Amino acid sequence: MLEAVWIGFAFSIGLMVRLIGLPPLVGYLAAGFVIASVSDQIGLPHESGEILDHVSHLGVLLLLFTVGLKLNVRALIKSEVIGGGVFHFVISSLIYIPVLLFFFSVPVYTALLIAIALSFSSTVLAAKVLESKRELRAFHGRVAIGILVVQDLLALLVMSVASGTTPSVFALGVFALPLLRPLLFKLMDVSGHEELLVLFGLLLALVIGGYGFELLGLSSELGALVFGAMLAKHPRAGELSKSLWSIKEFFLVGFFLEIGIGGLPDADAWRFAIVMTAMLPLKAALFFLLLVAFKLRARSAFLSGLSLTNYSEFGLIVASVALPLWLVPLALTVALSFVVSAPLNRIAHPLYERLAKHLIPFERNIRHPDEQPVSLGGADVLIMGMGRTGTAAYDYLRDDSAIVALDSDPARVTHHRSEGRHIFFADAEDQMFWESLDFGAVRAVILTLNEAEAKRIATKKLRQAGFAGLIVSHSMHTDEADEIIAAGADETYLTMSEAGVGIAEHVRQTIHPAA
Secondary structure (H helix, E strand, O other), X not given: OHHHHHHHHHHHHHHHHHHOOOOHHHHHHHHHHHHHHHHHHHOOOXXXXXXXXXXXXHHHHHHHHHXXXXXXXXXXXXXXXXXXXXXXXXXXXXHHHHHHHHHHOXXXXXXXXXXXXXXXXOHHHXXXXXXXXXXXXXXXXXHHXXXXXXXXXXXXXXXXXXXXXXXXXXXXXXXXXXXXXXXXXXXXXXXXXXXXXXXXXXXXXHHHHHHHHHHOOOOHHHHHHHHXXXXXXXXOHHHHHHHHHHHHHHHHHHHHHHHHHOOOOOHHHHHHHHHHHHOHHHHHHHHHHHHHHOOOOHHHHHHHHHHOOOOOHHHHHHHHHHOHHHHXXXXXXXXXXXXXXXXXXXXXXXXXXXXXXXXXHHOOOOOOHHHOOOOOOOOOEEEEOOOHHHHHHHHHHOOOOOEEEEEOOHHHHHHHHHOOOOEEEOOOOOHHHHHOOOOOOOOEEEEOOOOHHHXXXXXXHHHHOOOOOEEEXXXXXXXHHHHHHHHOOOEXXXXXXXXXXXXXXXXXXXXXXXX
């Protein structure tokens, strides 16, 4: 009963925090600290109970499963992913060790384990931030998630060594899991579109992936991620992800609430957390420099690095296994890093716009294959964003116009190319893209990007680059439409209103045919 009240209180604080422009998860963390403080004052226990533990764990598993649904495993086998993850792990650990020895006078072995725990970034926070901005499949999002997977594997290795336990010999069987993909696809096909589909997702994420991997001595989080990734190529993977969305959001309240309820830290814990939080810019700079070294553009390196600029919940798991006395200071450090990282990621794109002139000089002269410049050729219509709306616009105009399309999702680009559409991989929010772009014969631009901020920035960049042609956009909300018009668009259509008008026009033509 008490835990149900806690979750209700966390929801209320999360809603209040959202109203002032911060992610709800910051409110969930704050609610946990408030509960811990009030409970101490009135003499009530505030340790997270069994129910909250389960809710928290299930939320993490569902989040990682839905992340896996959007992953392209082949994209993880990249030099910037493996190299960026491993080199950052080694270098950041070596940086943290002398800081810990100097400021906190801990034994060398303890400093090593704490440094390792701090070298990881939060899979939960980064995945949630990228998902909320619909950037999981963008180039920088794929790089960030790939690095997180590498870090998670390293964390599992560290925990195995620190605890003195090793996975079961049957754990080698996970390498045969791809053989189950046809069966999983068939089961997903026959699950329909309603409650059976949701149950199928929960079964894979929580039971087979989560509990099954635990029985093998492996991480349940890794199991959920792996089974999600196995379904990523299924045509209905997106539908399954949406079906699990509300369940996942509810359970994640428990995860962030549990961090705050862990206990009120003392002065030493606060000093530790503040020093480590002050080192977050160094963590971000290291990610940026490493990714630039692996041929990424400054913008992609910045956005990927910023999403990874936080401390990991895996650090708490490592501490619970090897350093239980350091659990509270590390929990506070993780919480403070969330408070710093979440708002910064919310303004990541405008922040890059301000820093671009200082970051671009770090780029190498050679570019990553996924970030090559684009030539628009002789097209007279450019469509930015090839989701359902962009695809419909392309197909409507393709018979009597020369069209070129851009999208930041490589999988989507590959799909459209296979269907004969003229499309390139490019990010409409990339400053370097605009600086090197030759509009050629383009006379009209249709903006069908997902995010209103992306459409506003694209419109502004088009006008700054001297494009004088027609710019047409769509929007879900009137206030967003006004902002896009103010940035320089000629027209912005309200999607739902236009859909209603289209339906009404179809009905009118049917019941009142022209004479």
